[in-house]
Amino acid sequence: MKIYPQLKSAEGIAALLSSEDFTQVYRLADQIRRETVGDIVHLRAIIEFSNICKRQCVYCGLNRENKELGRFRMSREEILEAAAEAVSAGYRTIVLQSGEDDYFTAGRLADIIKSIKEMEVPSEERTVSPIHPAVTISCGERCEEDYRIWKQAGADRYLLKHETADPRIYDELHPCGTLQQRVKCLKILSRLGYETGSGFMVGLPGQTLRTLGEDLLLLKEIPCKMAGIGPFISNPKTPLADQPDGDPEMARRAVAVARILLPEANLPLTTSLSVLSDKEKRRISDNPFSFGANVVMKKVTPDKYKKAYEIYPAEFKKTEILQDRKELERLIKSYGRKPL
């Protein structure tokens, strides 16, 4: 199997990403995936518990300048109810995601994390001790103390995408922050012992293949144990309304390179990779797990809030937690992979 020395530099990665035929790279990524993380596809239940956000990320429908969006914040009871239903349906990870909403102080979220960690995943395995769900937090940039409190409360993972490794593009897209600050947060999370996840969007204005090379190398530098990589999807209610969507094929290529660079990482098939045209979906459904991904996130946000968590326009299906999970398990098995 071919090894790619050019993956050491952003220019080398850019050259590889631009190859006419990517088949060999996909094959290598899939082989590495099989040898490192195996055939298991981890299913994660994501609860989008608040769309209130103090930031102004220009690509995102939740940004505070979007006055057309009806805002919501789930109560503690609603969050725990959704989590309990997901856990009893068999999910072993609950992902808590929100805009940057200061109502959720470190203490309030810590209390929710602790309650979720006490839940028990039903299992047919004859284990001596009960299986408690893992908790992933994805609530943006906070101070080190908040991150520490959540870790002590039992949080296992933290997802905070760096979005783009080009500081100039980062500044244009984020009037409220800097790439330096974001990377600092990621390094703190990693030091605190979180399974740390970053990631980026493919197809941002001004981005080049070299930028994607920098993005991929940054994942390794942080160092990340998870990476969410997906196409940018234009949201008509944002300043990037007229921008074309990112290329899903390029996003798949970036996921494959991420698998080669970070062999052991958890790589989700990002939601934005599944919000695609029917034609694209059909292409992906040839085998959506053939390029290195080993994680799928499924929304379990209650229907009455789901539509309002509109990062980008997407088709909204009714949430049927147990039924959706069974359907996903069937799909994963049909590709010869093992849902967990």
Ligand code: SAM
């Ligand atoms: N506030 C948290 C944060 O910033 O990490 C979590 C919520 S944020 C909405 C989750 C992710 O949505 C971001 O990391 C970003 O990559 C993604 N996102 C936002 N707008 C997007 C768009 N238009 N296309 C694709 N992904 C987008």
